[in-house]
Amino acid sequence: MASYSSKVRQDIARWTETGMIDAATAQAMIRDIDSRERRSLSFGSILAMMAALLFATALLILVAANWELIPRLARVVSLFAVILAGYVGGALLKTRGHPMIGEALWIVAVAAFGGSIALVGQMYHLSGDESSAMLTWCAGTALAAAVLRSNPLTVAAVGIADAWVFIKLSNGFNLFRSFDFPHMFVAVVAVLFGLSYWTRSQPARHLIILSLIAYAVLVAVDNGLPGVSFALAAISAVLFLAGVLAREPVDRIVQLGGRLPLHGLIGFLTGMALIQFELSDSGLFVPVAAIALAGIAAAIVLGGRESRRLRWVAYLGFAFELCFIYAETMQTMLGTAGFFLAAAVILGILAIVIIRVEKRLRPASEGAVS
Numbered sequence: 597m598a599s600y601s602s603k604v605r606q607d608i609a610r611w612t613e614t615g616m617i618d619a620a621t622a623q624a625m626i627r628d629i630d631s632r633e634r635r636s637l638s639f640g641s642i643l644a645m646m647a648a649l650l651f652a653t654a655l656l657i658l659v660a661a662n663w664e665l666i667p668r669l670a671r672v673v674s675l676f677a678v679i680l681a682g683y684v685g686g687a688l689l690k691t692r693g694h695p696m697i698g699e700a701l702w703i704v705a706v707a708a709f710g711g712s713i714a715l716v717g718q719m720y721h722l723s724g725d726e727s728s729a730m731l732t733w734c735a736g737t738a739l740a741a742a743v744l745r746s747n748p749l750t751v752a753a754v755g756i757a758d759a760w761v762f763i764k765l766s767n768g769f770n771l772f773r774s775f776d777f778p779h780m781f782v783a784v785v786a787v788l789f790g791l792s793y794w795t796r797s798q799p800a801r802h803l804i805i806l807s808l809i810a811y812a813v814l815v816a817v818d819n820g821l822p823g824v825s826f827a828l829a830a831i832s833a834v835l836f837l838a839g840v841l842a843r844e845p846v847d848r849i850v851q852l853g854g855r856l857p858l859h860g861l862i863g864f865l866t867g868m869a870l871i872q873f874e875l876s877d878s879g880l881f882v883p884v885a886a887i888a889l890a891g892i893a894a895a896i897v898l899g900g901r902e903s904r905r906l907r908w909v910a911y912l913g914f915a916f917e918l919c920f921i922y923a924e925t926m927q928t929m930l931g932t933a934g935f936f937l938a939a940a941v942i943l944g945i946l947a948i949v950i951i952r953v954e955k956r957l958r959p960a961s962e963g964a965v966s
Contacts, residue, residue: 647700671715678708687744699748706737706752727778730760738788741795750788750797757784758807765814777818781811793851801852805859809866816870825870832863833891840898857899858906864891865913872920885921892917914949 605626612622682705690698710733734756741749764778785804792800809828816824838846839856847854868888875881892910900907 672712675708675712675715679705679712681705682708683740683744699746702740702744702746702749703752706733706740706749709733709736709740710756727760727764730756730763731784734760734784738791741797742791745795747795747797747799750792750795750800751803753791754785754788754800754803754807757781757788758803758810760784761811761814777815782808798851798853801850802855802859805852806862809859809863812863813866813870825867825874827867829864829867829871832860832867834860836860836864836895836899843902854902855905857895858903858909861895861899861906861909861913864895865909865916869916869920882921885917888917889914911949918945 608622611617682701686698686701713729737753761778761781789804812828836857892913896910
């Protein structure tokens with residue numbers, strides 16, 4: 597942010613000297629830059645959050661070790677003291693102008709809350725499994741995020757929900773059937789998505805959408821039905837088109853910083869990859885691959901001018917498609933040397949395509965949203 601703000605200040609000074617803007621407008625612009633710069637993450641704030649995450653990890657590992665040498669009452673009291681100190685201390689620091697350090701203490705308090713759930717279950721042998729404890733932890737974190745209106749705690753709640761799915765599947769891995777699948781995850785993240793508007797947590801919304809894409813992949817693998825993959829690709833394509841063709845009204849609703857097309861492209865490529873894996877031995881593979889390539893080209897044409905990240909995701913998808921098509925259609929025709937030759941040709945073609953596309957889009961995308 598520092599280099600950007602410095603550049604803008606230089607531009608403002610030049611605009612003022614040339615008479616493009618008056619002094620009052622220049623001062624208003626500088627005040628806006630200063631306010632945004634103060635809200636940006638400093639290196640010290642990042643270190644504080646990393647320290648909080650490391651402390652939280654150490655606390656959870658300590659709880660997992662069961663603290664055999666410490667009396668039960670002392671264990672419980674110490675954890676609740678950490679919870680109280682984290683929430684109260686974080687609130688005090690936020691009110692005194694140290695928001696990131698305050699949020700870091702809230703992360704520690706959330707970790708202590710999760711550790712308390714595990715510790716009480718260990719000591720008193722309460723019924724239930726790890727996934728139930730994770731779901732309780734997620735609910736408590738979401739409640740804390742809502743009360744404190746905390747962006748990082750909302751992200752933490754989403755992360756705990758993702759961990760809950762992983763633990764739920766791990767516990768039922770030997771009986772991996774549809775009735776063991778945690779379908780309630782959709783309802784959980786729907787609540788968290790709504791919560792993210794209250795807490796103004798755009799990162800949480802990004803994480804939720806990516807988590808739903810991963811969830812769709814797990815559902816497709818679990819059920820073995822192509823319909824889930826088709827639905828993922830189709831819904832993602834619709835979201836991409838909505839984000840591109842009605843960018844401003846759609847982004848006012850989803851509030852993703854103009855990156856809904858990027859998520860739509862990721863979901864589309866993921867769904868098409870699943871479909872291709874399912875149809876790899878059938879005659880429909882080539883038509884599906886052609887649809888995927890056409891979708892990538894359309895994504896670059898429609899949304900590549902506004903987003904460099906979208907272009908690079910499209911390039912990666914294009915490279916994957918070329919390699920996949922080669923593996924499925926030409927692997928019997930070429931040996932090891934032929935494989936490397938084909939890989940060189942594919943990468944060369946990809947490089948030419950990227951260079952040409954970047955030359956066309958560079959002038960219009962210099963000030964675009966990435």
